[in-house]
Amino acid sequence: EEGLRASEAKVARLETKLARAFSAEELVRLPYLQFRHLRVNLQGVAHDSVSLALSEDGLCLFQAATGVSMAAITCDEEIQVSGAPSGFSLVSRGTGRCEVEHKYASVVGRIVKLWMAYKKEKRRLQVERLTSLGGEGTGGAP
Secondary structure: OHHHHHHHHHHHHHHHHHHHHOOHHHHHHHHHOEEEEEEEEEOOEEEEEEEEEEOOOEEEEEEOOOOOEEEEEEOOOOEEEEEEOOEEEEEEOOOEEEEEEOOOHHHHHHHHHHHHHHHHHHHHHHHHHHHHHHOOOOOOOO
């Protein structure tokens, strides 16, 4: 019960941060947001004209011209987003280190960091709620 309240409070704080950063109209579009014309260095290989798309599951990097997925990072993964000289870096277990360059990379990096933290906590809260509800009345089922 106490852990559930702490998770709800954390999600509420992240929602407040998102609400301060974006208008209501932008928040509705956030899960479908795409950033185009990124230059990405993924696992030591440079790629031009890459798009980064946010989704309910996390984010995806794909070639803009072909639509071919290059990497997908779910909200469940531990990620680090930090500033880099000409953009931001994204580090995850699945993709390794990914350097992203864009004219507005600091803004894109901040949005990615907020989104991924929010979705991760939201998922964790859903699991906690299911666990707390599932703990009752499930005993004795074959």
